[in-house]
Amino acid sequence: MTDDRETAIRWVRGWAHVRDLTVETVDGWPLVHVDSASRDTEIVCVDPGRSAFATLAEHVAGDARAMLTVLADDLDPYRDVASGLRVDRDDETFMTAPLTPSESSLLGGGSPRWLVDGSRATYCVDVDGRLAAEGSVGVLGTDAVFDRIETSPDHRRRGLGRHVMATLTSWAMSEGATAGLLVASVEGAALYRSLGWDAQSSVLSLMGA
Structure with a gap:
């Protein structure tokens, strides 16, 4: 899990770099100031466990412009904890590949x-x-x-x-x-698999409501 976390955090840092966004830290996880039409902030975590995820959910609860994203092999435990939050996306995939x-x-x-x-x-x-x-x-x-x-x-x-x-x-x-990282939509994942990319985890994004 340590390797999974480090790889995902590298993706967050790189994604923020692509879009020239500011990154802070909340409870040990990156908080990205997205400032887009869809959201102001996004916290990203990697399979933190139900208790830690519930604490993170408190940071976005009640804020319709705040997103909480979790990467994990099994998303079901986090759906159960996310009472009061709205599912924004639950069909994306975190993928990697050697270039x-x-x-x-x-x-x-x-x-x-x-x-x-x-x-x-x-x-x-x-x-x-x-x-x-x-x-x-x-x-x-x-x-x-x-x-x-x-x-x-x-x-x-x-x-x-x-x-x-x-x-x-x-x-x-x-x-x-030398290494490629991305989060893919359902349609994009099919293309990336054909190019040799591997799925690492599923992605669930929730909005405060």
């Missing part, structure tokens, strides 16, 4: 563009002047944390997601990254 170079050509006349800020990068593909796919990655040490890998509905199942991941991976490796 390896791969090629994925940009097909269909897409136009690539980059936004690079030090050890953070966003890669986009435009088709006919409109955004078709995009993704971001941040490198901290030897970790590459991938974030917001998205393909617009009109351009799915054309290999754009695979192309974005391959391109971002190559960039991250050029920055010294």
Whole structure:
């Protein structure tokens, strides 16, 4: 469990780095100041046990802009403890992979563009002047944390997601990254598994209500 916790905390730090967010600590776990349309703060913990989780839940209870996220193999014990909180997402997966170079050509006349800020990068593909796919990655040490890998509905199942991941991976490796970390949606997890990523734990996110 120590290794699982350390790996997940590395993801949190890297995810905050990608989005340029501030991280504090609450009861030994990171609290990220997300300041987004969906939430102001997010506490992230890794299978802390029912008692510790109940204490963490007190920090977000009653605050509709506060999120509590837990990563664990079995989420059921935490659902039971989370009385009074609202389930925001319960179908995501924390995944990891050793980074390896791969090629994925940009097909269909897409136009690539980059936004690079030090050890953070966003890669986009435009088709006919409109955004078709995009993704971001941040490198901290030897970790590459991938974030917001998205393909617009009109351009799915054309290999754009695979192309974005391959391109971002190559960039991250050029920055010294050797390990990949991300949290995947149901749809994204299928792509990442096909690329050799492994599921490490399930993810439950709750909002104070």
